[in-house]
Amino acid sequence: MPVAPIASISHLTAGRRALACLTVAAVVLAAAPRARAQAEDSAVIDKITKMNKKAVEEYENLNFEEARKILKQALDLCSQSGLDKHPIKARTHIHLGVVILAGFKERDLALKQFRKALEIQPDIKLTKTLANPEVQEAFDEAAASAGKPDQGQGQGQGQGDEQKAAPDKPPVPDKPTGPFEHQPVTAAVQGKPIVIKAATDGSINAKKIVLGYRAGNAGDFLGREMKEVSPGRFTAEIPASATNGDRVAYYVDAQGDDGDSVASKGTADDPLIITLRGAGAPDPGSGDRDSDDEDDGSRRYFISVGIGSGIGWATGSGEVNVMH
Numbered sequence: 487m488p489v490a491p492i493a494s495i496s497h498l499t500a501g502r503r504a505l506a507c508l509t510v511a512a513v514v515l516a517a518a519p520r521a522r523a524q525a526e527d528s529a530v531i532d533k534i535t536k537m538n539k540k541a542v543e544e545y546e547n548l549n550f551e552e553a554r555k556i557l558k559q560a561l562d563l564c565s566q567s568g569l570d571k572h573p574i575k576a577r578t579h580i581h582l583g584v585v586i587l588a589g590f591k592e593r594d595l596a597l598k599q600f601r602k603a604l605e606i607q608p609d610i611k612l613t614k615t616l617a618n619p620e621v622q623e624a625f626d627e628a629a630a631s632a633g634k635p636d637q638g639q640g641q642g643q644g645q646g647d648e649q650k651a652a653p654d655k656p657p658v659p660d661k662p663t664g665p666f667e668h669q670p671v672t673a674a675v676q677g678k679p680i681v682i683k684a685a686t687d688g689s690i691n692a693k694k695i696v697l698g699y700r701a702g703n704a705g706d707f708l709g710r711e712m713k714e715v716s717p718g719r720f721t722a723e724i725p726a727s728a729t730n731g732d733r734v735a736y737y738v739d740a741q742g743d744d745g746d747s748v749a750s751k752g753t754a755d756d757p758l759i760i761t762l763r764g765a766g767a768p769d770p771g772s773g774d775r776d777s778d779d780e781d782d783g784s785r786r787y788f789i790s791v792g793i794g795s796g797i798g799w800a801t802g803s804g805e806v807n808v809m810h
Contacts, residue, residue, distance in 0.1 A: 530567045534560045534574050538581055542616070545581075548673050548763040550589030557582040576610050579603035580625075584616045587624055589764070590675055600628035608632065619669045620683075665689045666749035668738050675764040676731075680724040684738045687718060690748045692740035695720045698754060699736040701728040707754050712738075724760075734760045 537560040544553040557578055564575040583599030586592050603610050612625050667685040674680045682697050698707040708728075712720035728734055737752030752758035 527567065527569070530563065530569065531572070531574050534563055534569075534578065537563075538574075538578055541581055541585070542613075545585050545589065545616075548589075548761065550585055550675060550764045553585045553589065554582065557585065571606055573607050573610070576603040576606035577613075579606070580610065580613060581616070583625070583628075584613070584621050587621055588616075588618070588673070591678055591681060593624060596624055597628050600625050601632060604629060604632040666692075666740055666751070668751040670751065670758050671760050673761050673763065674729065674734070676729055676762045677726055678729060679726045680729060680734065680760060682712070682722055682724060682736065682738065684712060684720045684740075684751070685718050686720075686740060686749070690740055691742060692748055693743050694741055696739045696741060697722040697724070697736065698739060698757075699724045699728055699734060700757070701734060702731045703733070703735065707735075707737075707757075729762055732762050734762060736760065 537556050541553040541556040541560070544550075544556065560578045561575065561582070564570060564572065564578065569575050579599045579602045583596040583603070586599060587596035612622060617625075664685075665687055669683065671680060671682065684695050686692055686695070695712040696709050697712050698709045700707045710722055712722040715721050724734055724736060735757035737750060737754060737757045739747050739753075740749040742748045
């Protein structure tokens with residue numbers, strides 16, 4: 487049998503070594519861009535997380551416009567960075583939904599934000615510190631309808647489903663759990679109506695439920711009967727005409743057959759207070775300001791100079807005593 491030359495065998499071994507080196511180099515070169523991309527993604531995610539934190543701080547300080555602006559910028563950054571399916575974008579949609587609902591009372595728009603979050607992350611939950619009953623109710627509705635197509639006007643839902651609430655009629659939970667319930671509203675936006683809700687399980691025998699409200703701290707309370715939107719659930723609005731100042735006082739009163747109060751949340755003497763902030767208010771100074779408002783730096787000072795002359799005639803005793 488012929489034997490291969492030693493030089494050929496050595497040449498073959500060196501070729502394999504070279505091939506192995508080239509393979510390792512290719513793997514390293516291919517991994518480098520991925521590593522850089524992962525580092526860049528991590529930096530962007532960290533930035534978006536900080537933007538969400540800042541927006542939540544602005545929301546808690548009642549700076550709703552600023553919070554909304556920051557969250558929209560965060561969503562734009564998610565899209566620009568290819569993070570459309572990332573949990574951080576889902577969380578940003580959650581926060582934007584909370585701001586839109588609690589800050590601007592735009593429930594339909596808030597539901598859309600919650601649905602977008604659920605499309606990205608079906609098991610996402612509300613941020614615990616932001617989950618008040620109104621927000622939780624809207625999120626639960628969005629979660630219940632997740633994955634279902636929007637129903638057009640006149641189309642019904644499946645048997646057993648709740649009827650979809652109209653835009654001007656806030657949805658309500660199934661059944662009241664106490665004699666008289668009301669979740670106080672503490673913050674709202676100037677120049678917009680404020681939805682007030684109440685509920686009763688029927689044990690207090692209320693003939694009607696009345697919402698009393700007053701702009702600021704002066705004047706008489708105005709009243710309107712709350713509408714029963716489902717058994718035991720009532721709603722009414724404080725109109726936009728009463729929300730042009732910096733606060734609104736209100737109370738909710740359940741009344742019996744004789745008009746006497748059988749249960750209430752707040753009273754005319756000790757009302758609940760809603761602090762108003764944000765866009766929609768008239769120019770400062772066009773309405774009343776309370777004495778305990780902080781100085782906003784907008785005070786103005788005027789200097790005037792007057793010149794005049796005159797002549798008169800007086801008779802009788804002096805004004806102080808007869809000697810003067």
